[in-house]
Amino acid sequence: MSRNHPDHRSPGQILVTAAEIDDIVARLGREISVDYADRHPILISLLKGGVVFLADLIRHLTIPHHIEFMRVSSYESTRSKGAVRIISDLDTSIDGRDILLVEDVIDTGMTLAYIVDMLRLRNPGSLEVCALLRKRVTPRRAGIPIRYLGHEIPDTFVVGYGLDHDENYRNLPFIAALDPGLGR
Numbered sequence: 001m002s003r004n005h006p007d008h009r010s011p012g013q014i015l016v017t018a019a020e021i022d023d024i025v026a027r028l029g030r031e032i033s034v035d036y037a038d039r040h041p042i043l044i045s046l047l048k049g050g051v052v053f054l055a056d057l058i059r060h061l062t063i064p065h066h067i068e069f070m071r072v073s074s075y076e077s078t079r080s081k082g083a084v085r086i087i088s089d090l091d092t093s094i095d096g097r098d099i100l101l102v103e104d105v106i107d108t109g110m111t112l113a114y115i116v117d118m119l120r121l122r123n124p125g126s127l128e129v130c131a132l133l134r135k136r137v138t139p140r141r142a143g144i145p146i147r148y149l150g151h152e153i154p155d156t157f158v159v160g161y162g163l164d165h166d167e168n169y170r171n172l173p174f175i176a177a178l179d180p181g182l183g184r
Ligand code: IMP
Pocket: 046, 049, 074, 075, 080, 103, 104, 105, 106, 107, 108, 109, 110, 111, 112, 156, 157, 158, 159, 163, 164, 165
């Protein structure tokens, strides 16, 4: 697959290249495989943005695991709406299970905090977070423990590798900043 195909043109500066993403995801997969060696975790991905990351991540896992999906919404275009809405919940019990929440990008941390609180009420055996990206401002806004972190990026709106702007750009094999003229 050509990385120069017109549909792969970047809408702004590339912040994480495809090769860098490969290395990051492989590292996270190794770390998770070691830590969960004698367990059988459920990886929960947040649709839709997290799906590309999850698909690549599980191919680096060498341990038995299940995957599940939730769909939540907190964003409209490039701004957080300030409220998290569950659009599609899990259809399986997590009681006593080892849960790894797989998130694409953490910005304000609001979405994650809400989901973590909600899932804790369902009595998982353990609950950890794996995030591909975290914006550098996140810790000041919300102190969410992230057990596995891929990469820190500046406080800017990014697209690619599953992340969208109004549903576009999810196909880009890299992470790019969205040029201000394109929707901020
Ligand atoms: P938070 O609640 O502000 O941390 O936002 C978390 C969710 O908003 C992520 O799961 C993404 O779906 C979305 N989001 C946050 N920042 C970006 C971005 O820069 N690009 C695309 N989606 C984003």
